[in-house]
Amino acid sequence: MMTTFAPSALSGYLIVSGLLLAIGFIGFFVRRNLIVMFLCTELMFQGAAIAFVAVGRYYFDYSGQVMVIFILTVAAAEAALALALVVLLHRQNNTLDADAFGELQE
Amino acid sequence: MDLFLPYIACVTLALTMYAALRPSPLSMQVTMVAIGVAASGWLIGIVTGSLSAFNEVSHGIFFIIFSLCAVAAAIRMVTHERPIYCALYFVLIVVSTAGLLLMLEAEFMAFALIIVYAGAILITYMFVLMLANQAENPEEPYSQAIYDRIPREPAAAVAIGFLLLCLLTGTVTGGASSLPPEGDGTSQWYVLEKLSHQFETNVLEIAPDFAWPPISEDGHVIQFGSSGPYIVSGDGTVLELDEAMLPTNTQMVGWSLVNDFPVTIELAGVILLMAMFGAAVLARRAIELTEKEKRKVILGHDSEEVGDDR
Amino acid sequence: MSLWLLLLLPLVGAVCVFLANASIAKWISLGVSTLVFVLSVLMAVQYGEWGSAGTGFASHVAWLSQLGITLDLGVDSVAMLLVLLTTLLTPLCVWGSFTAITSRRKEYYAWLLILETAMLGVFSAQDLILFYVSFELTLVPMFFLIAIYGGKNRAHASVKFFIYTFTGSLFTLAGFVYVAWQFQLSQHGVWSFAIHDLSQFASAMTASEQGWVLLALLAGFAVKIPVFPVHTWLPLAHTEAPTAGSVILAGVLLKLGTFGVYRFVLPMVPEAVVAYAPAIAILAIIGILYAALICWVQDDVKKLVAYSSVSHLGFCVLGLIALNPIGLEGAVLYMINHGLSTGALFFLIGMMYERYHTRDMNSIGGLAKKMPVWSFFMVFFVLASVGLPGLNGFVSEFMCLLGTFIASGSAPTWPGVLGPEYAAIAAIGMVLAAMYLLIMVGKVVFGKLKEPDIEGQHTNLPHDVSPREIGILVPLAALCIWIGVQPTVLTDAMRGSVEDVLAPYPLIVQEQLDKPETVIIIEKEDTHG
């Protein structure tokens, strides 16, 4: 049987997940390379994954880990599609600058 | 004053991030990462209190190591101007995360993360990066594309990002005490109950003369006494259960997956399939054919006269 | 069920028109709208509630039953009259557009038919939400009619028309929903949007609540009518709309506002109506005089007639809030008469515009020489509009003013809050109406023949009106005379409904009249104390 898990330990994990989320967000915002932007979203996924598992561990609930499986799924799907799109866009404009694709902008 | 310490750490981290985001020489970058890691460590320390919070001290130490590693790699990933390095730092993050998951006794997830992320997704990223990025001269300091070197509005991003972080910090520090009571682990025993074959095998291994099946009470076979869980056989024999009998963590995840989320997992499968199709359709390159070639494809032969009805 | 037939037939027609060949679209829509008219006349003959307060042709269809929203239809006698007006004007509009519309014909006729459905929906809805949906649905076809087939400034005009009236009616919806919500609270969670339920409920609300509901409802209806400060969309929309659009706009769409007042404001919030009636009346009177003076200085004939609508509907509003049967019957009659005579005026201006491509009174004149028949009808309908006795305009104007005149607190049977002074000032509008309309006639119809240079814009229309155009005008003229001579048929027909609406008023007015004095006394005591 698993041992219990102190709330303060949980706080530690959550803070780490928050740090990763925040840094990922900053990255997503400041970077202009499409691929790096996607990497930053993956980073935010990592943060979320840690939080899921930590809270699941705290409650002895394995749904948290199941969620991480879904995150993996989504990340994989996203990677496939997003990268396909990036390839397509790169073919068109020969650049990865997100700001270069602003044709639909007002 | 103690109340504000986490926020001071957050602000320090924010300023560091801001400095790190400016284009600067390597030494400066390293310094900034160091300061950032220190600030993060401080923050984590404040929140966690002491290593005694963890079940084992080693857990605490590994937690610190992995988390600081992850933060350092994250800062570096976000600030590094070369996308390839970003991807590599991300691998480091994934590995650190996997370590943290191990600390959380989620072995399956930890390894799955490494396999799927580091092994599959990141490789795809690398391929695309290499495909898209022109080879540059590594000697040249500013050979990267301009959009990789100049960040967009770092101040605003850092401000909002750390507002978010402060909020999370506030929530975590202020909210830990108000969390509902932690679980008692009985759910695992109930899962064991349902894995009846494994349960029977394990029980009969310990007590071969136990009169299977045990009596159920209130819908549950396993009862909890003062000294732990036990079962009662049909003839009144009481058997104390051992923790070793419990299903493993991986088993538990699998159980949860197929028992609690059967439809969702189907959906996940569909999503993946669609993503595959989507990627195939999107990345397909239209082949430019001349009139002649088209005619050849359609008619199956290379005739000039036939079908020319213009 | 026959109301459903009436409502859906134009819609089916619109689909047919859209699917059909462009060259026969007009014939299909003419056929369908005429069929609807014939049907409505048959219904009017069968209608059993003339003169009584009941609702005829009632049918119940559930829609969103959790919220108590239904598709209930039914018409009282006033609504039935307006239904007849609508079904009459629509085929005439279709017929009147045969030569004027040369491009995108299918959509045009389809929109006209959809518009007819929406208008009929407004008049026959027995459910607030259904009413509101129909009310707003009229905007869409009208928007396209103006935006696609209008004049030079059509884009601006259509957008302004849409947004202005839509903004107003959002407040109306808010008022409706508030009443329904309060009803729901009082009924322990059972929703209803039936007009009957909510009217009964709302009239029992406190005075201040009623005041807010009144303001919310009026925000939509006043814009639609339009009442003085919120009228500016109308001249613009009229000037830019195609002929049929103007006719429908003046003939029916403006009546949606006054009908809304009749159907909702009067039964729902009687106390507030009594409290606000003088203010509304003053706005109406300002509208009458202000718009009349503006008409005087207009150069554009169509704009002149548009402003005259603002002026004329002021009388209608006065009749509505006179709170006595004669005024209210006059107001309803005014709705019909204004639809007939102003509609005909817009037709006539359209005919002139088709021939000369101008509506500027300075560049056109003396058409009596060139177009005697047209001039005859022009003078005729101007006189109907001016209110010559023996024609329709007179009866309603007279009744509205008489209603206002006798609506003083001292009236024995139907005390009101207006009075002779209101009627006397509003009556100046009669002089001004004669003034601006006759000046217009004097310039356009009489005087030396003056034609604009229409080189390069030849139409293959005859000099004077064609038999088709006469065919449009004659029914309207005949109705103008008939109503002028036999108004009693109509006033008798609507009496029951009108008195039903007004039934609670004498008591409330009496209370209101008693109230201010006590307040004054208290204040006096206060100052002494």
Add this chain to the structure above:
Amino acid sequence: MLSLLSSLTAMPAVPTSEVLHPANLSWAGFILWMPLVSLVLCGLCAACKVKSKAPATITVICLGTSFLLTLVLWNGYTQPETILLFDWLQIHWDGGSFVANFALYVDSLTLLWMLFVTGLGTLIAVYASEYMEHDVGKGYTRFFAGVSVFLFAMTCLVMGDNLLMLYLGWEGVGFASYWLIGYFYQKPSAVAAAKKAFIVNRIGDVGLALAIYLIWSTFGTVQYDEITTVLQSEAYDASFGGWTVHAIPYLLMLAAFGKSAQLPLYVWLPDAMEGPTPVSALIHAATMVTAGVYLIIRTYPLFMLDDYALPTVAWVGGLTALLAATIAMAQYDIKRIMAYSTISQLGYMFLGLGVVTSYGAAYHVFTHAFFKAVLFLTCGAIMHGFAGQLDLRRLSGLRKMKGWKIVSYTMLVGCLCLAGFPFTSGYFSKDAILAEAFVTQGPGFEVLGWLAIFTAGLTAYYTFRVWFRVCAGPVHFEPGDELHGEDTSSFHPHAPRFAINFVLIVIALGALLAALPYFVPNETENLHGGWVAEMVHDSPARDGVPGVIVDGGQAEAHGTINYEIGHGDILGIDPHKAMYYISAIVGFIGIGFALFFHLYCRSAADKLRGKLLASRATRWLPTAMEHKWYVDEIYIATIRSPLWILGKIFSLFDRYFIDGALVNGIAGLPRVLARWFAPLHNGAIQSYAISMIGGAVLITLLMLFMPEIVEFLQSLSEQNASTEQVVATLGGGK
């Protein structure tokens, strides 16, 4: 046609209680319908583009039928009758009703009016059939349709049994007048005159409408006989109706002054001479303009309810008579002179009404209808023959010209009557009014009497100024500007032919014979004034008939009004006797002046004018008189222009303030706000992310601090409540 049909088919929804429907009188409706039939047939002629004199024939036959029916009705008249034609406007409701049926009320007053309306109408239609012949095929049909409309409306006005019928006719004759004044619709002045007539009349109409409202709200009915019943009933006392009974006569007056061209609303009538002359004769001299007189006679009892109503009528009438006479003296256009003369004579009639001699007024209406019709028709004949020439300086010696004798002498008859030459009809009718001004005691009535006598002198002068200039003296003429392809030098006057001459003779005879009714002995006791007096006596206006003591019952009940009849005198002699001599003398003086200035020594007139103009002190007199005292200009400057400018200001206000500033301003607000928020939607995905996170942060913050916020709000409301409590306690304490 349509209304005719509906009248036949309409079934009275609610039986009208008061109407005893004598079947033998229902044919009287055809007096009303015949003009309508004529209108419809004329309309058919127009639709078929008839190019003959058929419309005239139709109209004459129909109007003649009307006249004959009127005669028959008069012949068989015994007592007032109400004849219901069909239900027109009946509004019933819980607790009341407004009933105005399309019904006829036939009493002697109605018949008096109807006799000369239909009679003159027929004759003038005959006259017009020749007069308008140059327009055959063009406006001919339109003209006769207009005449038919007029007769129909006039019949409604006179015969209607309620005020709403009267209103129908009132506006109807206004419209017919608009139609016929604007007959020459291509002439801008004619169009303007038509418009002016309609609009000025409309002002009066508003007064009438308001009066109807007041009468209905006071008496509960608009039917004449019922109003009378109420007045005679016991419900009537001094407090009856409150302020309304005092307002009613003034509103009715407004209407009457508008229709009958009195101060201040007379300005439309001179301009109305733009219409064809038969129209001027029929509408603007003989019949329509007397509608105001009819209205007041019809509602005479109501005028008795206010102390100052009748004196006001008298003063307005007297002043109008004087003003119009002075203007008429200085005009050169003979038709305009006749127009101002009409206004002046109408002033006499109102004076008569004001000094409580409704009989005198009615009699003057009767005689005036004939002699003024003659005068107008002769003017028309001259205008017709001399290509539109109307300037009395350019015509002379007509009576010596071949073919113009009948015109000249019938005109002389008209002039004699108008001037009040002894033993002509005008002499008697005018005397009846003048004498009564001295008989009746009222505010300044005596002054009015002398003013009226002075005006009579002026009348004689300007009347014979016309006749001596145009018909007497050496033969001389210049054609007008309506030459139909003829040269000025080779111009020959077209002498009138049979139709015109016949009509002139008939009406001139009528004008002379109109004196006879004065001597017809009547059957009622103590009644002077002959046939007309009897006709008036049988109507509600009997108070103003000589020999009848004013029924002071109503009047005295109401206030201080006290018209003492029969106590006045003039220089110590009985006014009626004195007036025979005074007015004869005054008339002779006037004619004498005219004889001198315009026949024997025409240059003296010009010399006198020159002298007046030369002197600075007197220059204003001829100038102002020739310019009609600048009344039109004053109206334009004080009413029309300010209103027009107001309209222009409103138009700009509407465009730039209400629409521009308010509506577009409010509509512009979202745009301004959007300018602030638009950068958020710049299409860059990162900014969307930032707003998303920002929103998430905000929501989280809100959720975190919700308890604190709620607490804060509660404390606020508690504070409020406590303040209110404090206030309430304080207030309660007071």
